[in-house]
Structures are given as structure tokens and as C-alpha cells.
Amino acid sequence: MSVQLALRNIRKSFSNKHGTVDVLGGLTFDINERDFVSIIGPSGCGKTTVFNVIAGLLEADSGDIVYRGQTVEGLRGKVGYMMQRDLLLPWRTVLQNVLIGPELSKMPIAQARETAMEYLNTYGLAGFENAYPRMLSGGMRQRVALIRTLINDPDIILLDEPFSALDYQTRLYLEGVLMEAVETFHKTVVLVTHDIDEAVALSKRVVVLGGRPSQVKKIYDIDIAARSPIGARSDPNFSGYFHALCGELDIQTEVGSA
Amino acid sequence: MTQSVSIAQPAQKAQAKKWALDSGWGRSLLQLAAVVAFFAIWEGAARLGWVSNFLVGSPAKILDALVRDAHSGQLFTDTGYTLFEAILGFVFGTAVGSVCGLALWYSPFVARLIEPFIVAINSVPKIAFAPIVILWFGTGLISKVALAISLTAIVALIAAYEAAKDADPDLQALLVTLGANKNDVFTKVVVPSTLPYVISTFRINVGFGLVGAVVGEFISSEHGLGHMIFTASSLYDLNTVWEGLFVLMAIGFVLYFLIDLIERRLLPWRQASNANTLKV
Numbered sequence: 001m002s003v004q005l006a007l008r009n010i011r012k013s014f015s016n017k018h019g020t021v022d023v024l025g026g027l028t029f030d031i032n033e034r035d036f037v038s039i040i041g042p043s044g045c046g047k048t049t050v051f052n053v054i055a056g057l058l059e060a061d062s063g064d065i066v067y068r069g070q071t072v073e074g075l076r077g078k079v080g081y082m083m084q085r086d087l088l089l090p091w092r093t094v095l096q097n098v099l100i101g102p103e104l105s106k107m108p109i110a111q112a113r114e115t116a117m118e119y120l121n122t123y124g125l126a127g128f129e130n131a132y133p134r135m136l137s138g139g140m141r142q143r144v145a146l147i148r149t150l151i152n153d154p155d156i157i158l159l160d161e162p163f164s165a166l167d168y169q170t171r172l173y174l175e176g177v178l179m180e181a182v183e184t185f186h187k188t189v190v191l192v193t194h195d196i197d198e199a200v201a202l203s204k205r206v207v208v209l210g211g212r213p214s215q216v217k218k219i220y221d222i223d224i225a226a227r228s229p230i231g232a233r234s235d236p237n238f239s240g241y242f243h244a245l246c247g248e249l250d251i252q253t254e255v256g257s258a
Numbered sequence: 259m260t261q262s263v264s265i266a267q268p269a270q271k272a273q274a275k276k277w278a279l280d281s282g283w284g285r286s287l288l289q290l291a292a293v294v295a296f297f298a299i300w301e302g303a304a305r306l307g308w309v310s311n312f313l314v315g316s317p318a319k320i321l322d323a324l325v326r327d328a329h330s331g332q333l334f335t336d337t338g339y340t341l342f343e344a345i346l347g348f349v350f351g352t353a354v355g356s357v358c359g360l361a362l363w364y365s366p367f368v369a370r371l372i373e374p375f376i377v378a379i380n381s382v383p384k385i386a387f388a389p390i391v392i393l394w395f396g397t398g399l400i401s402k403v404a405l406a407i408s409l410t411a412i413v414a415l416i417a418a419y420e421a422a423k424d425a426d427p428d429l430q431a432l433l434v435t436l437g438a439n440k441n442d443v444f445t446k447v448v449v450p451s452t453l454p455y456v457i458s459t460f461r462i463n464v465g466f467g468l469v470g471a472v473v474g475e476f477i478s479s480e481h482g483l484g485h486m487i488f489t490a491s492s493l494y495d496l497n498t499v500w501e502g503l504f505v506l507m508a509i510g511f512v513l514y515f516l517i518d519l520i521e522r523r524l525l526p527w528r529q530a531s532n533a534n535t536l537k538v
Contacts, residue, residue, distance in 0.1 A: 083432075
């Protein structure tokens with residue numbers, strides 16, 4: 001499988017009045033074409049920082065980002081970003097929110113509208129296109145956010161704990177929606193989560209970060225055939241990965257508290 | 259059985275009573291009753307000699323003054339002047355202030371640079387500018403508008419700047435990942451998220467616009483409600499003073515509701531009720 005995005009020795013530190021904090025201490029890992037990689041690690045290990053560097057919202061202090069063989073600054077405009085907060089613009093209707101990406105990239109609006117309506121139908125939001133976000137439930141809002149991400153046809157989808165604010169049922173459902181969308185549209189996904197269960201169920205590979213400043217501790221290839229959130233959780237291999245990853249994180253907490 | 263009935267009945271009654279008073283008509287009726295009672299007591303007290311007619315005036319005589327000035331047309335001329343000055347001051351001051359405040363979002367450096375100056379200007383009671391403004395702009399309409407602008411612009415500027423500064427950084431970051439440049443972020447996130455705060459300054463600034471107009475008229479003028487009040491008070495004509503005050507109150511009231519209407523128009527997403535929230 002060919003490498004789509006490679007991070008090479010990425011370092012990043014933040015400084016304020018009280019001194020400098022090294023967050024990323026030379027991260028190196030690859031993301032393949034059509035990969036589904038989860039990044040897990042103890043809180044404060046810089047998961048979100050990695051994302052912001054990839055997305056081009058933050059500049060790394062040193063290191064290279066290599067995208068399909070070319071060194072780039074960041075992937076502005078090429079990535080879709082989904083966070084725990086749905087980040088819908090409250091003053092825009094569902095349809096207008098979905099169309100923000102096409103609007104910014106100056107795509108022909110009539111065509112984008114048609115695509116948007118198709119997506120809204122597919123994800124059970126038909127009839128809500130003129131509703132404002134505050135009228136929708138959390139699960140519906142997160143689906144709108146997913147459509148907004150997909151319609152822009154990003155090369156890589158970055159997910160920063162997108163489902164952690166939802167209840168378990170909604171979450172399982174949306175995980176399924178996501179898996180299906182990723183399969184249908186052949187997307188590469190990078191998921192940041194501190195939910196080990198979610199990481200194992202969804203990913204092809206799991207990158208474990210640890211230490212301070214954080215580094216890649218281990219990369220697990222997840223060998224689970226089932227491609228549905230519930231199916232994956234019932235796979236015989238599931239609990240093995242689950243325990244191994246729990247172990248990885250536990251060691252970190254001990255080191256951290258010492 | 260009997261017990262459950264005796265418990266249920268008073269509860270039901272109380273609820274029915276509360277509903278009747280809390281409904282739109284019930285509230286209006288109570289408010290109207292309060293106004294009528296207030297004027298009735300005032301009028302009665304004046305007629306019975308409990309309060310001095312000379313110092314307090316009386317509603318009937320205020321009404322006489324109102325009819326007199328309406329008949330001569332003086333009331334409408336004065337109201338027109340004040341209203342025109344206040345609205346002009348409000349519109350220009352709020353527009354200029356809001357635009358400047360929003361523009362400061364573009365450069366945190368400039369914003370930090372001029373912040374102490376804004377604080378300094380804001381801490382001067384703007385009314386104290388009035389004599390200078392009259393000297394510069396004369397005794398006509400422009401000086402009142404200028405005074406109203408000086409009052410409203412700074413309020414709008416500070417509110418717009420603070421709100422723009424607080425515009426959700428995550429929303430801005432999201433737009434950047436979607437390929438937005440700084441102008442896109444400004445027009446699609448900063449301006450719409452600042453709009454509710456800008457509109458809420460409209461309410462305050464409508465009042466300040468009137469203050470600017472009336473104070474300007476107090477100091478030097480030939481027309482306007484401020485002129486009418488000032489002249490009448492120097493003649494100890496309390497009823498005409500009250501007439502001017504009540505007309506000013508009515509103007510403020512009407513403008514307030516006009517702003518309310520504008521707000522509903524500009525912010526439809528705020529009206530969207532969450533009563534019909536649907537669960538997945």
C-alpha cells in the first residue's frame with residue numbers, strides 16, 4: 001500500500017510567560033492511501049496539536065510533512081476537519097452550512113446544491129434543509145457536520161473525537177454512518193480519540209503516542225475483518241487489541257505520575 | 259378518592275388563574291391599570307391640594323398643553339427636529355462605531371495600540387463635550403447630530419470590537435481548513451457572530467441618540483423637545499415640561515420596538531425555537 005501522508009520528525013513546542021512546553025518531540029509515522037488510522041494517547045499528549053499541524057493551522061517547529069511524495073507546509077484546503085463540537089454556523093440553515101465548503105472554493109452553486117440535497121437525503125436529513133442548527137439534536141447536527149466534510153471531497157478526513165459528546169447509541173449509529181461513507185467515497189481517515197474501544201473498532205491501524213514530549217510509542221495493525229462498529233466489537237480479536245492498548249496507556253499514567 | 263380530588267382541585271385552579279394573568283392580554287390589562295391608577299392618583303392629589311400644582315403640575319393640564327401645542331403645530335415641529343437629530347446621530351454613530359470596531363479585528367496590533375485611547379475617550383462624560391461641539395458646529399442641527407454621534411459611536415465601537423475579538427476561534431479554524439482566507443473568515447464568521455451584539459447596542463444607542471439631541475438643544479437651540487423643555491422650565495411652566503418629557507418617552511418607546519422588529523428580521527436563527535427538537 002502506498003504512503004499518502006508521511007510525518008517526519010515533527011517537533012512542536014509552545015511557550016508562554018512561565019516557560020516552554022515541548023509537546024511533540026519528533027513524531028514520525030505514515031498514513032497510507034485509504035487508511036483509517038487512530039491516534040491514541042494520554043490526555044495532554046498533543047493529539048490535537050498533531051491535527052492542527054497536518055491541517056495547516058499550526059506550523060511545526062521542525063520536521064517535514066510529505067504528501068504524496070512532496071514536502072508541504074500543511075494540508076489547508078485538502079483536509080476535512082471534524083471536532084467534538086459540530087461547529088455548525090448557528091446563523092446558517094442546514095443547507096447553507098453544508099454549502100460553506102463549495103462556497104469558499106467557488107464551486108458552481110447549483111451543482112453543489114444538488115449534491116448537498118442528495119447527501120441530506122442519504123443521511124436522513126431530508127426536510128431539515130431549511131432548519132437552523134439549534135432546532136436539531138446532537139446526532140443530527142453531527143451528521144450535518146459529516147456531510148459538510150464529505151461534500152468538499154477532502155483527500156484526508158481528520159476527526160478529533162467527533163462522537164465523544166454523544167450518547168452511546170447515537171455514537172454507534174454515527175460510527176456506522178462514518179464507516180460506510182469512508183468505504184463509499186474511498187477516503188483516508190485520521191481519528192484522534194481517547195476511547196480505545198472506538199479506536200479498535202474503527203481503525204486499520206492505531207498509533208499510540210506517549211512520553212513528554214510525546215513520541216510514537218507503538219503502531220498496531222488491527223486485524224479485524226468486520227467493517228461495522230458492532231461487528232468489529234464482536235470480533236474475537238477485538239478484546240486482545242483492547243487489552244494491549246489499555247496496557248500501553250496504563251504504563252504511561254504510571255510514568256507520568258512518577 | 260376524596261383526598262385526591264381535594265388535592266387536585268386547588269392546583270388546577272391556581273394554574274388557571276396564573277395562565278389568565280400571564281397571557282398577553284392579562285399582562286397588558288395590568289399594565290394599563292397601573293398607568294391609569296398612577297395618573298388618577300396624581301390628578302386627584304393635585305386637585306385636592308396635597309401636592310403643589312406649581313411644582314408638580316397635573317395630568318389634565320399636561321393634556322391641555324399637549325392639545326394646545328398640537329393645535330399650533332409647535333409640538334410636531336419640535337418632535338420632528340429632535341427625532342431627526344436623534345435618528346441621524348444614532349444611525350451614523352452606530353454605523354461608524356460598529357464598522358471601526360469590527361475592522362479592529364483585522365489587526366490585533368492596532369487594536370492593542372489604540373485601546374488606552376479608546377478607554378480614555380470613553381471615560382470622559384461625553385456630555386462634557388457639548389460646549390465644544392456647539393462652538394465647532396454652531397447652534398443648528400449639525401451640532402446635535404455630532405453630539406449624538408459622539409455618544410453612540412464609542413458604545414458601538416467597544417461592543418463590536420469586544421464581540422469580534424471573542425468570535426469563536428474553532429469556527430474560524432474550521433473555515434481556514436476549508437480553504438478560507440482572512441476576508442472569508444471575517445465576512446462569514448466574525449461579522450455574523452458579532453451581529454447580535456451590535457444589534458443589542460442599538461437599544462442602548464437609541465437612548466443615547468436622544469440624549470445627545472436633547473442635551474444639545476438644552477445648551478443652544480431654536481427648535482426641538484429639549485428647547486421646549488428648557489424654555490418652559492425657565493418660565494416655571496411645569497406642565498409643558500412634562501409634555502416634552504412624555505413625548506420623549508413615547509419616542510424612545512416606539513424606537514425600542516422598531517429595533518425589536520429589526521432584530522427579528524436580521525437574526526431569524528435566534529428566533530428558531532428548540533421546542534420541536536427531534537431526537538435521532
